[in-house]
Amino acid sequence: ASLKHTYWPEIERVVAEQIRSARMGLGKGAWQLFVEDGEMKMYRREVEEDGLVVDPLKATHQVKGITGRELCHYFFYPEYRYDWEGTLETMNVVDKIAEDTIVFHQIHKRIWPAAQRDATFWSHLTHVPDEDNKSEDSPHIWATVNSSVELPSHPPNGGKQVRIYLTIILMGQTIISPAAKGRELKRDDITCKITYCAVVNPGGWAPSSVLRAVYKREYPKFLKRFTAYVIEKTKNLPIKL
Numbered sequence: 001a002s003l004k005h006t007y008w009p010e011i012e013r014v015v016a017e018q019i020r021s022a023r024m025g026l027g028k029g030a031w032q033l034f035v036e037d038g039e040m041k042m043y044r045r046e047v048e049e050d051g052l053v054v055d056p057l058k059a060t061h062q063v064k065g066i067t068g069r070e071l072c073h074y075f076f077y078p079e080y081r082y083d084w085e086g087t088l089e090t091m092n093v094v095d096k097i098a099e100d101t102i103v104f105h106q107i108h109k110r111i112w113p114a115a116q117r118d119a120t121f122w123s124h125l126t127h128v129p130d131e132d133n134k135s136e137d138s139p140h141i142w143a144t145v146n147s148s149v150e151l152p153s154h155p156p157n158g159g160k161q162v163r164i165y166l167t168i169i170l171m172g173q174t175i176i177s178p179a180a181k182g183r184e185l186k187r188d189d190i191t192c193k194i195t196y197c198a199v200v201n202p203g204g205w206a207p208s209s210v211l212r213a214v215y216k217r218e219y220p221k222f223l224k225r226f227t228a229y230v231i232e233k234t235k236n237l238p239i240k241l
């Protein structure tokens with residue numbers, strides 16, 4: 001628990017910043033729509049930091065039959081990750097600093113010709129209060145934020161991997177169909193509005209063309225595969241708002 005106090009101020013700051021970023025829509029900056037597939041829209045900005053591609057990504061999606069809480073639950077808890085994270089080679093829980101806050105070390109599969117990469121980050125699962133507190137019952141918005149953290153126990157280049165630096169938010173808002181008023185809620189009555197924002201610094205040098213190609217292939221695949229996974233996992237379970 002003392003570890004939570006070490007990380008907590010930074011976690012609170014980054015989580016608030018990520019929620020603001022996820023909420024504010026595309027905002028300024030030259031966002032390019034690079035994927036449109038049904039309800040899924042993916043935007044990116046071309047940004048390089050000392051020659052490294054760090055293109056921020058913002059994705060919106062909408063799926064029926066799951067809640068924002070269920071979406072963020074399956075994204076946060078480690079026991080499901082190998083089921084949906086296709087680029088994962090190994091994932092270790094370094095520290096569970098609270099029920100809703102876990103520190104991970106992940107080694108990703110090598111994607112030729114780039115070197116293999118790894119990441120150390122905290123992950124925090126939280127309910128998101130409504131910004132204007134207007135709606136009578138609390139809004140059904142949840143988020144999971146992943147943000148890189150230096151770990152003395154897992155120094156960069158400790159292994160042969162290149163360390164990546166990421167800040168990610170997955171936010172889900174549950175919309176309940178008005179037709180459901182006054183009767184028992186069914187999965188057909190709910191829709192989850194999804195916002196996924198990611199900024200990943202790939203760490204050591206990798207060809208921009210390779211990173212952008214991987215990025216354009218991997219992100220759409222991830223969001224489609226992950227949402228399909230949550231729909232499948234929850235379809236016969238009671239709804240968790």
Ligand SMILES: CC(C)(C)c1cc(CCc2ccccn2)cc(-c2ccc(S(=O)(=O)CCO)cc2)c1
Pocket residue numbers: 085087106108109110111114115116117119146164166168198200201202206211214215218
């Ligand atoms: C392509 C780039 C954006 C730089 C990239 C490269 C790699 C490592 C795999 C890789 C890709 C390309 C080149 C070398 N290695 C991983 C990720 C990445 C890691 C984590 C998450 S997460 O949302 O936190 C889900 C939990 O795993 C999302 C994306 C991104």
